Amino acid sequence: MTLLHARIERVRIDGRDLLHDIELALPRGRWTAIVGPNGAGKSTLLRAVAGLQRCEGEVQLAGRALHAWPAQERARQLAWMGQQESGADDLTALDVVMLGRLPHRPWLTPPTAADRAAAEAAMQATQSWAWRDRRLGSLSGGERQRVLLARVLAVDAPLTLMDEPLAHLDPPHQADWMALVRGRAAAGHGVVSVLHELHLALQADHLVLMADGRIVHTGAPADPATHDAMKRVFGPRLHIVQIEGRWVALPL
Numbered sequence: 001m002t003l004l005h006a007r008i009e010r011v012r013i014d015g016r017d018l019l020h021d022i023e024l025a026l027p028r029g030r031w032t033a034i035v036g037p038n039g040a041g042k043s044t045l046l047r048a049v050a051g052l053q054r055c056e057g058e059v060q061l062a063g064r065a066l067h068a069w070p071a072q073e074r075a076r077q078l079a080w081m082g083q084q085e086s087g088a089d090d091l092t093a094l095d096v097v098m099l100g101r102l103p104h105r106p107w108l109t110p111p112t113a114a115d116r117a118a119a120e121a122a123m124q125a126t127q128s129w130a131w132r133d134r135r136l137g138s139l140s141g142g143e144r145q146r147v148l149l150a151r152v153l154a155v156d157a158p159l160t161l162m163d164e165p166l167a168h169l170d171p172p173h174q175a176d177w178m179a180l181v182r183g184r185a186a187a188g189h190g191v192v193s194v195l196h197e198l199h200l201a202l203q204a205d206h207l208v209l210m211a212d213g214r215i216v217h218t219g220a221p222a223d224p225a226t227h228d229a230m231k232r233v234f235g236p237r238l239h240i241v242q243i244e245g246r247w248v249a250l251p252l
């Protein structure tokens with residue numbers, strides 16, 4: 001079943017069209033990676049799909065127009081992790097992750113034991129539980145990113161959108177992130193990530209390639225047609241090779 005379907009004719013900001021003629025379907029049980037050069041429109045697309053960017057067109061979440069969802073219900077269906085989020089630096093890491101549980105309880109009611117358990121499980125999953133009492137602003141870039149990942153996991157939404165979730169993560173934690181995402185997809189959730197790490201994007205279930213505000217190709221990461229499209233978009237210096245049975249992309 002399709003979790004989200006977007007038909008976006010355009011996104012226009014300051015007289016400039018940033019997205020054109022987008023059609024995107026996000027099914028259950030699939031990890032989709034969105035890739036493309038700087039300025040291709042990846043973040044704009046993700047924001048439009050999340051309802052954070054006005055667009056001409058229609059976005060349907062679970063068969064219902066995105067704008068027709070009550071805000072709290074929608075926040076339970078669709079979890080969002082933006083790029084370089086700021087504004088919560090004075091909160092402890094645990095309080096930041098608890099923000100992910102807000103859609104699960106009535107306004108101004110205290111967290112339940114289930115909320116606390118979900119927050120702890122999410123922090124354990126991203127190995128950030130150890131600094132739960134530290135202020136977000138005191139953490140390193142990678143530590144902070146793992147807390148923000150825990151927050152989006154704590155929402156436990158059927159669809160999770162993440163813009164550059166691997167920023168600042170070291171290779172072992174990138175691998176952990178991939179395992180988490182695969183686990184969510186295997187459990188029937190949908191995950192979408194904008195990634196610059198092409199070697200990891202090539203491990204996704206499905207690739208969406210963007211250039212100049214358009215989706216120029218969608219397909220399986222192992223499909224030679226996907227590799228040809230990536231080389232067209234990123235240029236001839238991108239080499240896509242197989243190492244130990246996995247496709248990797250190397251800028252040479």
Ligand SMILES: Nc1ncnc2c1ncn2[C@@H]1O[C@H](COP(=O)(O)OP(=O)(O)OP(=O)(O)O)[C@@H](O)[C@H]1O
Pocket residue numbers: 013014018036037038039040041042043044045
């Ligand atoms: N609020 C805005 N006002 C004006 N132009 C914008 C705005 N947001 C994005 N843009 C422009 O839209 C284009 C697409 O931006 P977007 O951030 O979606 O690209 P991206 O593919 O995510 O890029 P990157 O890989 O560099 O993060 C860029 O040229 C950017 O400068």
